[in-house]
Amino acid sequence: MRFFSLLTVVATLLGAVSAATLPVKHEPKCAHEEVVSTTYIGKDKNVKLQLSHCDDELLVDAHGNLVTTLTKRQSSNVCGAPCNTYCWSSATGAPTISDCTVIEHALLYESQNTGVLFNVSAYGTPTNKVTMQYLTCLTYFLNQDFNTLTYCRTEWSKLVNWLASDCSAANNDHGGLCVATDQRWYVQVQHS
Numbered sequence: 001m002r003f004f005s006l007l008t009v010v011a012t013l014l015g016a017v018s019a020a021t022l023p024v025k026h027e028p029k030c031a032h033e034e035v036v037s038t039t040y041i042g043k044d045k046n047v048k049l050q051l052s053h054c055d056d057e058l059l060v061d062a063h064g065n066l067v068t069t070l071t072k073r074q075s076s077n078v079c080g081a082p083c084n085t086y087c088w089s090s091a092t093g094a095p096t097i098s099d100c101t102v103i104e105h106a107l108l109y110e111s112q113n114t115g116v117l118f119n120v121s122a123y124g125t126p127t128n129k130v131t132m133q134y135l136t137c138l139t140y141f142l143n144q145d146f147n148t149l150t151y152c153r154t155e156w157s158k159l160v161n162w163l164a165s166d167c168s169a170a171n172n173d174h175g176g177l178c179v180a181t182d183q184r185w186y187v188q189v190q191h192s
Contacts, residue, residue, distance in 0.1 A: 033052050033053070033129070034052055034053050034126065035050050035051070035052045036050075036051045036052055036053070036126045036127050037050065037051045037127075038050045041106050041109075041110050041132070042102070042105065042106030042109050042110070043105075043106070043109045046102065046106075046134060047102060047103050047106040047132050047133070047134045048131075048132065048133045048134070049130070049131070049132050050130070050131045050132075050133075051126075051127040051129070051130060052126075052127065052129045052131060053124075053125065053126045053127065053128055053129060076147045076148055076149055076150055077117075077149075077150040078149050078150065078151055078180065078184065078185060079116075079117060079150060079151050079152035079155055080152070080155055081180055081181070081182075082180070082181045083159075083178035083179055083180045083181060083186065083187070084178065084179050084181060085162065085163065085166065085167075085176060085177070085178045086176055086177055086178075086179065087163075087166065087167035087171070087173035087175070087176035088167075088173060088174065088175060088176060089172060089173055089174055093136075093169070093174055093191045094167075094168050094169035094173065094174040094175060094191055095136045095137035095138065095164060095175065095189060095190060095191045095192065096135065096136045096137060097164045097165060097168055099134050099135040099136045099137035100134075100137040100139070100160050100161070100163075100164035100189060101161070101164070102134040102135075102137070103132050103133075103134050103137055103139055103160050104157045104160045104161050104164075105157075106132070106134070107132075107153040107154070107156050107157035107160065108153070108154065108157050110153055111152070111153035111154050111157070115153075116152045116153055116154055117150050117151070117152050117153075118130070118150070118151060118152075118153060119148050119149070119150050120141055120142075120143040120148065120149050120150075120151060120185070121143065121148050122143060122145060122146050122147050122148050122149075123143055123144050123145055123146055124146075128142065128143040128144075129141070129142050129143070133192050135192070136191055136192055137160075137164065137189065137191075137192060138189070138190050138191065138192035139156075139159075139160050139163075139187065139188060139189045139190075140187070140188055141156060141185065141186075141187050142185060142186055142187075142188070143184070143185050144183065144184055144185055144186070145184040145185065149184065149185055151185070156187060159178050159187045159189075160187075160189055162178075163175070163176045163177070163178065163187070163188075163189035164189050167189065174190070174191065175188070175189055175190035175191060176188070176189060177189070
C-alpha cells in the first residue's frame with residue numbers, strides 16, 4: 001500500500017492526522033526562475049500551468065539542513081512513492097482551500113483526458129519544475145533528481161487536497177510540502 005494512501009486511511013479512521021511543522025524560518029522559494037512555457041488546464045482551462053527551472057531552489061529539512069541534489073538512480077517512476085509532509089507559518093498568508101480545490105479538480109480532469117502519468121525533466125534542465133496556480137493557490141512539483149521522473153496527476157491531486165487542508169490558516173499554518181522520503185522530488189502548496 002502506498003504511504004500516502006495509508007495516511008489517508010489512518011486519517012479517516014482516527015479523525016484527522018496533523019502534518020509536522022517544518023522548523024525553518026521560511027518555506028523553500030525561488031529567487032530566479034526561468035519560465036519555459038505557460039498554458040491553461042482543466043475543464044474550464046482556468047488553472048495556469050508553467051514549466052520552468054529554478055536555479056537556486058533550496059530545500060531545508062526538518063533540522064534546518066540544506067538538502068542537496070541526489071545522485072543518478074535507475075528508477076524514474078515515482079508515482080505513489082512515499083513522502084513526508086511539513087507545514088510552516090509565514091507572513092505571506094495561506095492559500096484559500098477552495099482555490100486549491102480547483103487545482104485538484106483540474107489535475108483529475110487532465111488525468112481522465114490526457115492520462116494519469118506525466119514527466120518532469122531532470123534537475124538542471126529548463127523544465128524540472130511544474131507549477132499550477134489558481135487565484136490564491138499555487139502548487140508545484142520540483143524534480144531534484146538527475147533523471148527525468150514520472151509522477152501521476154491523481155497523486156498530485158491528493159497532495160494538493162491534503163496540504164491545502166492540513167497546512168491551512170485554520171491550523172495556524174500557511175502552506176506546506178511533501179518531500180519524497182529519498183528526497184528526489186517534492187510537491188509544495190502555498191499562497192500565490
